[in-house]
Amino acid sequence: MIFNLINRKIFTLLKVQYSNMLEYRIEIALWAISGIIPFFMLNIWTNNNLNESINISDVMLSRYFLCAFFVRQFSVVWVVFSFEEDSLMGKVSPYLIQPLNPFFRYFAQHLAEQITRFPFALIIAFFFFIFNPESIWIPNLGILLLSIVSTFLSFLIQFLIQSIVACLCFWTEKASSIERLLFIPTLFLSGLLAPVVSFPAYVKSWIYLTPFPYLIDFPANLLSGNKTNISGGLSMQILWILLLFPLFKKIWSEGTKKYTAMGS
């Protein structure tokens, strides 16, 4: 009964947000285009034969960067920016009265945006294959499912981290600058610009203990068929979620006690 109710809530939220996102198709298309940095990086790698030193063939590397592009497309999180605006404008107050954590609303927004983004990402991938026909491959169903799961887990990790940062809005007004700070290690260490295998040894020795390589490098390796430790990666992802979730709950309950609506 209760489960049914939650189910209906989630379904309604998703439907509302999906129709909302469809309004902004062009925006989302542009946003999908702005994620093509991995392809520029691929161009540098293959054009200078840099991949020979890390023992990855051209084809595997191009698949890796294509998958990195896909994983990034479906794990982009911007909750802190929405929450900051809502909290500055005082829109959080009505949300707080509702018998639903406002973060469910943002969560549904993200999922709806990903559904809207999917066709555009496919179009970009299609163009990629026109220019690189030799890198076409079909992953088997099991791997495909696993990599969808791990991409979703990567999205969850980033969503939780950003929600924690967003909760800082209760204390400071500009939490988004902290998010921009956190984005820098995410950009350089997650494997979006260079696969983690290519990192020098002094970085590789500690990087696997941080959440960063599990955000893009691990799901992309999984999907592209490059060598990776599947069970280890998935369990690290789940471990990070288990670590971050109580932290989020704690900071949320502390923050809502602290909350004074803007302009009151």
Next chain:
Amino acid sequence: MNLRKYQKVYKKFLHTSLAAELEYKANILVDLITAILSLIGSIFLLSIFFQNNGYIGGWKFEQALIIQGIYTILNGITNTWFNPNLTEIVKHIREGTLDFVLLKPIDSQFFISLKKINPSGFLEIMLGFFLLFFCIRINQINLNLSFLSLSLITMSCSICILYSLWFFISTTTIWFVKTWNAIEVLRSFLYIGRFPLNSFSFSLRIFFSVFIPIAFITTIPSEVFLGLSQLWKISLEVIIASIFLITSRKFWIFALKFYSSASS
């Protein structure tokens, strides 16, 4: 007389926006850390590219650092002036407050391009200059008058091109209302300015010098630093910069004809 008026107005702009930004002092500190980390990150990425190769696209590591320095300075300028102002245009047009700007007895392009300033970008500019001075030492570049004037000319041309690109996209807001994401696309394209143009494949090189002249923005000033640049390249950059500036001005005046205020 006219110039003096604009000078006076600009002083007022500086005063008001600095006062507003200094409200968030902790924010400036966070931004400084972000700028430092982002520079470290891109040098780290560059070092990955060079770890087994002496040259990339004909550039040594020490030489490629010059590009990073120039990119950092230009990025700082973007963050100080272009980004805060030109995102404001979007707001002006959406909310219809552009009316008030147009009614003022001052040039509208001057007003909307220079109204705001973000002081944390200064720190990034300084970082870039530190890196450049370091590069001048390790590359043993002789400082003389012709070198200084040439680098000054090319740098200001780069700034003009960069400004025009930003302004061009912001102007299209008059038709499309929400161009927030188009700016994101530009940002991601500008990202390749961190690397020497020659490290990309031929087709991308053409694309980035003909359609979006990002190549000119960082590569030519860096070549001037190394004393490699031919005179025709520099004069080409001057020509392109002036074409861009004039076109962006014309385009703004043209676009204003289509401005119909909000909700009318």
